Amino acid sequence: MTPHHRNINVLSKIPFNTCGLRVPGFSLAAFTLFFGIAFGGAALAQTGGAKVVDAAYHEIMVDGGY
């Protein structure tokens, strides 16, 4: 796991909607701008307490093997 991935994981645990509602005046646009710049618009929604499992990059030949 690279430091980059670790940072993504930590930030992705922030419950976006809850934070937005609890901070009056702190607009959703600000969140969008922040995360849009930081992660290039990638979908990095919340993870919460879910266990994160890595999926490796590789083309797989689907043949029933492993």
Place this chain on the structure above:
Amino acid sequence: MGDTSDWAKLPSGVVTMDTKGRGSNGTLAVDIKYAWDYTNVYILVMESTNQVVAQVAQEAPDVTAYQAIPWTFDTIGFWLDLNNNAGSTNETGDVVVENNADFQPWFGFSSTAQTDLMFARVNDSTTPMDLAGLPNARVATGGTFAGHDRRIEVALAWADMASVVEAGRQPGGDLPTAIMPGYTFGSEPLLVYNDFNAQAFIGDDPGNPPSGVDANSRDIRLVESVKVVDAAFSSEIKVDGDSRDWANFQSGVVTMDTQGRGTNGNTSDRYPVCLESNKSLCAGEGKHQ
């Protein structure tokens, strides 16, 4: 059957689960891995005998029977949360539940190497069971119940899922553009052993998937395939050409060869190289075999 090299060297994590002794025929356990490229997400389901051995198989004889009543066969489904928003609050103030899956593909086990035991539901668990979102999906089965090595290997096209799942359920409204290292989606597997009496999500509730944000939930994160190799700490290495002082270290091994290139190499005459670690000898090290 099958090429065994695809998954073995990948740094994909493993999701383990079993049917917890439900039903009357013991327990079915599986290990699940995921991989990806910019076209597909790949899933490998492997029957596991590490803790238990399934006692009775109940496999669909063909796709017609499978799609009619898939929960009466050995099978597995995946509750996919493509924008990974389960557990959050939506615009109407409701908590998004994982059971309302964005895409829900199912695949059957087979000891006869069938390649079409699949169907999917789209946008909710209650929608029809059909092949929407699967026009380019590939599924292969391998192994046998007798060998307790059954496996299901799947390729699901990102673009196919994007074509049928509501835009509001996709990351940024467009799934394919989100596919890159770091993209994370929820995936809660439902394992069915014989029939619905012995089904299991991860956790104690056989009828509902985890919330998406609790410890039983699983999020799948796309990563590059750089393999991390351990280098053990030691202040006792002597640089003297004698490799025996490496023998007790817990370092990993990087293996490679010249793959028969040039005029003096073929499959039986290669020149292997081992970047030595905890093995004192690598076959053929430093000389032709």
